[in-house]
Amino acid sequence: MLGIVGIFLLFAAVLFGVWNGTMAAVSSALLAAPGECVKLVLSIGGTICFFCGLMKVAQQAGAVSFLSRLLRPLIRRLMPGCVGDQNTEDAIASNIASNFLGLGNAATPFGMKACQGLCRNGAANRSAAMLVILNTCSVQLLPTTAAALRASHGAAAPFDILPQVLLTQIGSCMFGLTLTWLVFRRSERRL
Secondary structure (H helix, E strand, O other): OHHHHHHHHHHHHHHHHHHHOOHHHHHHHHHHHHHHHHHHHHHHHHHHHHHHHHHHHHHHOOHHHHHHHHHHHHHHHHOHHHOOOHHHHHHHHHHHHHHHOOOHHHHHHHHHHHHHHHOOOOOOOHHHHHHHHHHHOOOOOOOHHHHHHHHHOOOOOHHHHHHHHHHHHHHHHHHHHHHHHHHHHHHHHHO
16 A cells, blocks of 8 residues: 555656656656665664664663563553453563563564453453553653654754653553543443
């Protein structure tokens, strides 16, 4: 589907370039864009690799396990579907802790394992929806990808966005959790 959208946008750019008489600018942009993309990927690649390595050291040092133990009471309250299933509870805690530390790659397998434990009958429930919201709106201690993009574009202090990012992440997470709770509460009342 994304390929179809890309092809449509390419043809639209060429069509508007011909229509407006700016085909020279369109063709030079089409030729320059791949080089700019490679330059961007290479400039942020090193930064992302550094922070992934740093977070991997934190994971091996036990930071994820420590955060998992801290989060366990909150998880039992938000996701009652996991109470009694230690493996699912551990997977949820590890998913949230990994996201908090910026380990998105490590969080994905934990989230998949947790969803398998929460959706035993194959249907989504409130606990699974809460996990998806927490995973999607994850509150990260260090937003490394955004900082890497800012650094690649010449920002003097790429992490100066940290307070705004944290506030936005916490706000969107709270909104998503509240909305999910209301939707499932309403549907549970109908049953």
